[in-house]
Amino acid sequence: GENVEQHPSTLSVQEGDSAVIKCTYSDSASNYFPWYKQELGKGPQLIIDIRSNVGEKKDQRIAVTLNKTAKHFSLHITETQPEDSAVYFCAATPMIYNQGGKLIFGQGTELSVKP
Amino acid sequence: NAGVTQTPKFQVLKTGQSMTLQCAQDMNHEYMSWYRQDPGMGLRLIHYSVGAGITDQGEVPNGYNVSRSTTEDFPLRLLSAAPSQTSVYFCASSRMGLVDYEQYFGPGTRLTVT
Numbered sequence: 159g160e161n162v163e164q165h166p167s168t169l170s171v172q173e174g175d176s177a178v179i180k181c182t183y184s185d186s187a188s189n190y191f192p193w194y195k196q197e198l199g200k201g202p203q204l205i206i207d208i209r210s211n212v213g214e215k216k217d218q219r220i221a222v223t224l225n226k227t228a229k230h231f232s233l234h235i236t237e238t239q240p241e242d243s244a245v246y247f248c249a250a251t252p253m254i255y256n257q258g259g260k261l262i263f264g265q266g267t268e269l270s271v272k273p
Numbered sequence: 274n275a276g277v278t279q280t281p282k283f284q285v286l287k288t289g290q291s292m293t294l295q296c297a298q299d300m301n302h303e304y305m306s307w308y309r310q311d312p313g314m315g316l317r318l319i320h321y322s323v324g325a326g327i328t329d330q331g332e333v334p335n336g337y338n339v340s341r342s343t344t345e346d347f348p349l350r351l352l353s354a355a356p357s358q359t360s361v362y363f364c365a366s367s368r369m370g371l372v373d374y375e376q377y378f379g380p381g382t383r384l385t386v387t
Contacts, residue, residue: 159332167313190374201277201363201378202316247315253374260306260331261376263315 160185162250164264179267181248182230188250191231196245238271274299277379279364285385286354294349294382296364303369305347309360354386
């Protein structure tokens with residue numbers, strides 16, 4: 159089955175700097191790669207996702223890149239702000255019609271943005 | 274819309290006790306799932322359902338039962354709680370098909386088994 163590895167486990171940056179979180183996956187059948195943000199005491203919330211037919215996707219200060227050959231994908235946050243402090247999870251799954259998505263998550267990265 | 278709701282928020286059980294974690298969604302989503310979250314291990318899929326009457330096992334199903342009698346509800350049952358089941362449990366739901374994959378998570382239930 160799928161296995162997702164996420165690095166680093168903790169990341170501390172100064173406000174305004176960029177942050178990069180990296181994930182690798184094992185199942186070449188995976189075709190959907192979401193990123194979730196989890197604030198303290200809350201459930202994870204989707205912030206951006208990418209499908210295997212796209213190499214890069216951007217949404218304001220957040221971008222995700224995908225390298226299918228190397229089986230890795232990354233989250234890039236530019237101009238970080240204190241409200242970006244949270245735990246971030248990557249996930250992967252082969253999305254199959256009418257079977258839903260059994261997301262396999264990475265271990266999480268705790269991002270701390272210092273003012 | 275309330276989205277995905279979970280009850281209770283906190284629960285303490287003694288080893289061997291049973292209980293049911295409730296999950297409900299009001300978005301008419303076909304797909305529902307249960308995850309557990311442990312430090313350093315991310316979220317691991319316990320059970321999932323693609324519609325009423327259909328359930329299947331995820332990565333870590335042992336010790337848990339589920340059923341799906343309606344589209345809205347997906348309860349998770351612990352038949353005989355063990356300390357290894359101390360965790361935070363999240364329920365999630367999403368549409369199916371190949372257009373909108375976003376999974377919506379509930380606020381979680383923090384379970385402690387002593």
